[in-house]
Amino acid sequence: MTSTSATEAPRSRRRIDGWRWGGRIFLVFMLLYTALPMVWMLLTSIKSGFAAMQFPPQWWPNEPTLASYQKLLDPQNSVGQDFLRFFWNSLSVSVVTTILAVAVAVPAAYAFSRFRFPGRKFLFFAVLLRNMFPAVIFLVPLFILMRWLGLVNTHGSLILTYLTFGLPLAIWLLKGFYDNIPYQLEQAARIDGATRFQAFLYIVMPLSVPGIIATAIYSFIGAWNEYIYAATFLTKNEQLTLPVGIQRFFSENTTDFPGLMAASFMMSVPVVVLFLLLQKYFVRALTEGAVKH
Amino acid sequence: MTIHAGHAGAPRKALPPRPSVLRQMWTSRADYLYVLPAIVVMLIVIAYPVYYTIDLSFFKTPPGLQLKDKIFVGVENYTAILSSEVFWKVTLNTIIWTVASTLIAFVLGYAAALALHRDFAGRAVLRAILIIPWVISAVAASYIWKWMYHSDFGIIGQVLVQLGLTDRQPNFIDNVHTVLPSLIVVNIWREFPFAMIMIMAGLQTVPEQLLRAAKVDGASAWQRFWHVTFPHLSGVSTVTILLLAVANFNSFIVPWITTGGGPSNASHIWITHIYELAFGRQRWGVAAAYSVLLFIIVMSLGYFYVRALSGNEKKEEGP
Numbered sequence: 201m202t203s204t205s206a207t208e209a210p211r212s213r214r215r216i217d218g219w220r221w222g223g224r225i226f227l228v229f230m231l232l233y234t235a236l237p238m239v240w241m242l243l244t245s246i247k248s249g250f251a252a253m254q255f256p257p258q259w260w261p262n263e264p265t266l267a268s269y270q271k272l273l274d275p276q277n278s279v280g281q282d283f284l285r286f287f288w289n290s291l292s293v294s295v296v297t298t299i300l301a302v303a304v305a306v307p308a309a310y311a312f313s314r315f316r317f318p319g320r321k322f323l324f325f326a327v328l329l330r331n332m333f334p335a336v337i338f339l340v341p342l343f344i345l346m347r348w349l350g351l352v353n354t355h356g357s358l359i360l361t362y363l364t365f366g367l368p369l370a371i372w373l374l375k376g377f378y379d380n381i382p383y384q385l386e387q388a389a390r391i392d393g394a395t396r397f398q399a400f401l402y403i404v405m406p407l408s409v410p411g412i413i414a415t416a417i418y419s420f421i422g423a424w425n426e427y428i429y430a431a432t433f434l435t436k437n438e439q440l441t442l443p444v445g446i447q448r449f450f451s452e453n454t455t456d457f458p459g460l461m462a463a464s465f466m467m468s469v470p471v472v473v474l475f476l477l478l479q480k481y482f483v484r485a486l487t488e489g490a491v492k493h
Numbered sequence: 494m495t496i497h498a499g500h501a502g503a504p505r506k507a508l509p510p511r512p513s514v515l516r517q518m519w520t521s522r523a524d525y526l527y528v529l530p531a532i533v534v535m536l537i538v539i540a541y542p543v544y545y546t547i548d549l550s551f552f553k554t555p556p557g558l559q560l561k562d563k564i565f566v567g568v569e570n571y572t573a574i575l576s577s578e579v580f581w582k583v584t585l586n587t588i589i590w591t592v593a594s595t596l597i598a599f600v601l602g603y604a605a606a607l608a609l610h611r612d613f614a615g616r617a618v619l620r621a622i623l624i625i626p627w628v629i630s631a632v633a634a635s636y637i638w639k640w641m642y643h644s645d646f647g648i649i650g651q652v653l654v655q656l657g658l659t660d661r662q663p664n665f666i667d668n669v670h671t672v673l674p675s676l677i678v679v680n681i682w683r684e685f686p687f688a689m690i691m692i693m694a695g696l697q698t699v700p701e702q703l704l705r706a707a708k709v710d711g712a713s714a715w716q717r718f719w720h721v722t723f724p725h726l727s728g729v730s731t732v733t734i735l736l737l738a739v740a741n742f743n744s745f746i747v748p749w750i751t752t753g754g755g756p757s758n759a760s761h762i763w764i765t766h767i768y769e770l771a772f773g774r775q776r777w778g779v780a781a782a783y784s785v786l787l788f789i790i791v792m793s794l795g796y797f798y799v800r801a802l803s804g805n806e807k808k809e810e811g812p
Contacts, residue, residue: 219714223608227619230605233682234623240648241637253646256655304530311527318517332795333539334743336767337784340549340777341542364539367531425630427746432772443632447750450636457640464633468625475628476621483694 245269245462252457268462279449283463285438286445291470293355293441294423297362301370301419302412304363309374310400314383335365335428343432357433358441362426366419373418377411378404413481421471442467543788549781563778570782579758579766586673587742587762594680594741599734601681602688607718609689610696620693627686635750638679642666642751666752669759676760679747684740688733695729696722731801739794763787 244252245268247261274280311317342361343352351357381404389399405412427443434440440448446463450456475482518525550570552563574580609620626634641648642665650662665675699722707717745764748754754761754769761769767787771780 220611223604223611226604227608230601230623230685231619234626237634237637237641237682238625240641241633244640255646255651257646257648257651307527308531311524315521315524315527317521317524318514332739332743332791332798334745334764334787334791336745336764336771337546337788338539338542339768340771340781341545344545345537345541360537371531421628425632427630427632427750428768443630446636447632457643457646460636461640464630464636467633468629471628471630472625475624479621479624483690 241461241465245458245465247458249456249458253455268456268458269466271459272462272466279459282437282445282449283466286440286442287466289355289440289445290424290442290467293358293362294420296355297359297366297423298416298419300359301363301366302416305367305370305374305415306405306408306412308367309371310378310404312371313375313378339428339432342429346433351433353434353436353439355439358423358426358430361429361433362419362423366422369418370415373414374408374411377408381407410481410484413478414484417474417478417482420474424471546781546784546788549778550785552778552781554775554777566778570779571786573779574782574786579761582758583761583763583766586758586760589673590677590680590744590762591738591741593674593677594684594744595734595737597677598681598684598737599688599730601685602690602733603692603730605685605689606692606696607722609693623689624686626682627684627690631683631746632750634679634683635747638682639666639751642675666760667756669756672752672756672760676748676751679751680741680744683747684737688737691729691733692726695726699725728801735794735798735801739791739798742791742794 243259243261246264246266247258248263248265248267251258251261251263271277271279272283275284338361342357346352346357349357351360385403385407386396386399389403390396394402425443426441427447430441430444431447434444437445437448446460446467450460450463453459549563551565551567553566553569554563605623609616609623640646642650644650644664644667645662647662647665649665650659653659654662663671666672703721704717707721712720743764744762745768748760748762748765749768752760754765758766763783764787767780767783770776770783
């Protein structure tokens with residue numbers, strides 16, 4: 201590509217337009233593929249059970265109703281009681297998991313990034329490999345382990361398990377962040393009399409806030425959406441988290457589609473809002489941590 | 494993998510003598526404190542289950558979790574698996590599921606990232622909408638699609654009927670021929686955003702000057718993509734494909750919630766099959782043997798995964 205031919209310019213501009221139009225059409229297609237199921241979920245959730253099951257379908261409900269939401273959010277009736285309890289369980293498990301994941305991942309990622317201790321590489325790969333193991337392999341042994349620890353039917357069993365599946369990516373993301381923070385900054389602080397820990401706390405930590413936020417979102421979403429361990433470790437109704445609770449409830453009430461869609465919608469709201477608010481940190485963390493080297 | 498320090502003493506004569514591993518470990522003992530919490534949790538939750546699963550795979554187990562009464566049977570569980578027809582059926586399903594989901598999700602995500610790279614009005618909103626399926630719970634996603642595929646009231650079938658494309662409501666997920674493709678569509682819906690985010694992140698590192706220089710030199714849009722952008726993204730692409738492949742190979746919720754593996758095993762993949770063997774039919778020993786086989790496959794995928802991830806690290810560590 202050493203020759204410079206300015207004469208080609210108009211033709212190539214026309215070609216770019218072709219690509220641009222192709223891109224637009226493609227994006228419209230992706231928008232429909234992505235959004236229509238979610239739109240249909242919302243439309244179904246504001247129908248009555250009768251209106252949801254009609255042919256030809258009612259696109260926009262003739263009589264939109266919030267009855268399903270009222271039922272799910274009403275602490276007076278048993279359905280609402282259960283739903284609110286599941287919601288609270290999911291929230292508390294996810295928040296505790298997130299806090300612990302950040303607390304564990306920050307020092308580990310820092311160490312993997314800065315120190316050169318023997319076995320460092322092996323440990324790092326061991327952490328990454330955890331990502332690759334399917335949950336099913338661990339279910340039976342973990343169930344027995346949890347029984348031995350007395351954690352079956354407690355949220356502790358879930359938090360401990362979620363920590364491990366969230367940690368590998370968390371550590372990997374954060375390590376990328378620390379790799380990009382020049383070590384000289386810390387050295388300068390230490391010359392000025394700061395201890396290694398102080399340098400870490402006052403210099404490195406503030407710079408890695410976007411990475412920490414990304415780690416936190418990742419852990420929270422992972423914990424909030426997890427199904428298989430929760431379905432195995434928890435048997436008592438009052439302990440269930442949302443995904444399992446909803447699955448159990450609707451395996452008994454198989455035709456309440458508006459209710460199911462309303463529950464699915466409300467289960468999605470917290471993670472979607474959280475993600476939309478903080479997505480720039482997440483994308484930035486991926487750029488810094490995972491892509492740039 | 495401990496080459497770095499583990500085997501430092503022995504073969505390299507040219508190097509000055511280095512302190513022994515134990516001494517190195519002792520001098521850097523404080524460093525281990527930082528990784529200790531992570532390692533302890535990992536050991537409890539990984540090492541023990543792996544050991545346990547391998548052990549259990551050599552036993553015949555009674556139903557229920559009364560595992561004290563297990564009987565040693567050697568490799569009988571393994572031979573039983575490899576000689577069963579279901580095994581090959583499920584393996585074929587898993588291959589189709591993993592390959593199709595991974596490739597299509599990757600291509601769609603890649604294309605979406607490229608199309609979103611140029612600034613236009615509403616780009617941020619569009620990007621946010623495209624990411625949502627990846628964020629929402631897989632259980633919710635499964636129910637949404639299960640409802641849309643419903644054999645009587647599913648909207649997809651009703652639209653097809655209204656458009657006159659079929660005269661009867663098609664039965665997407667109760668039909669052995671259509672169930673797997675239908676579920677792959679759901680899976681791709683959930684996963685292409687991940688590829689999109691990764692590639693979007695990668696695109697930001699493609700040097701703008703290089704693209705401009707190519708343009709000045711008269712390279713067409715395709716040539717600029719193929720000779721500049723594409724090679725630049727090969728690292729991210731490899732990692733993304735591997736992560737997607739592993740996630741798809743390990744996926745469970747979508748097939749389990751929508752069909753439970755049916756009809757007649759048509760949508761069973763390895764994980765759902767193992768889960769059913771263990772928790773449905775309580776054949777713990779066979780399920781454990783399956784898990785060990787799975788483990789071996791995942792480990793060999795893991796080899797490539799680790800190589801792709803550490804490729805970058807080697808460069809940076811240099812001399």
